[in-house]
Amino acid sequence: MKKLLSTVAALALVFTMGATAFADGLPSPTSGKNITGTTEADGIEVVVEQTTLTSDQEKTLEAAAKAAVKDAEIASVEVADVWIKDTVTGDDVSDTYAGYPLTVTFAFDGANNVVGVLYWNEANGGWDSADFKIENGKAVVTFEHLCNVAFLIKPVKGGNQGGGSSSAQTGYDGIVYIVSAIALAAGAVFFFSTASKQKTVKEVM
Known part of the structure; x- marks a missing residue:
């Protein structure tokens, strides 16, 4: 389980670094x-x-x-x-x-x-x-x-670019959503894994 969480954290860090670099570069x-x-x-x-x-x-x-x-x-x-x-x-x-x-x-x-x-x-x-x-x-x-x-x-902010959207901002937002989804998935896996272990312990007792 710890290995899974470490992998997820590493992926999130990579995506975040990519998002920052993409946002900071000139379109x-x-x-x-x-x-x-x-x-x-x-x-x-x-x-x-x-x-x-x-x-x-x-x-x-x-x-x-x-x-x-x-x-x-x-x-x-x-x-x-x-x-x-x-x-x-x-x-x-x-x-x-x-x-x-x-x-x-x-x-x-x-x-x-x-x-x-x-x-x-x-x-x-x-x-x-x-x-x-x-x-x-x-x-x-x-x-x-x-x-x-x-x-x-x-x-x-909250609109378009006079007929066209900001590709840099759109790309950045998309990556942020991916990172958020990964974090939520990791939390769900951790929760259900912990709950399953607790249930197994109770059944054994």
Whole structure:
């Protein structure tokens, strides 16, 4: 019986450690939201497209995200390719645009839950944090350069993430339920085993 309880305790510890590591890690970036970006600057248009991060961008994203939001919890990371289109020529002028810093207003499901915005700085090969504010349910962000952008979105307690659930929190809760079930099962086994032994002793007497 002691061996069984030790095994159960070990399994519970393993599951708990896994749950903690899963919850603390940065959720995998996604690029599926319908994001629109607008600016009041003349002669240009902000274009927002789905994107896939490079391996270098993915490797450095977690550290940059933690530095940007400190201890804030991040439920999801939405990435997009954001660039400046010249309204006359139609060319991408993100690298040559002379009007930086540029303020862009982003609208998408979950924009009001943004806790941090990062943009990829091709010059230094790293993520920079952008100044932003939430205004009328939209994320208003000021950029020094435009390239790939990562929106860090906090979880919504007791609700959804503006149309999508927090995969990290859902995974964590699921593991907690498993651990709880194992503990209950161990308690039940111990109770019935003890009761059975007591009954056997009484019958012998």
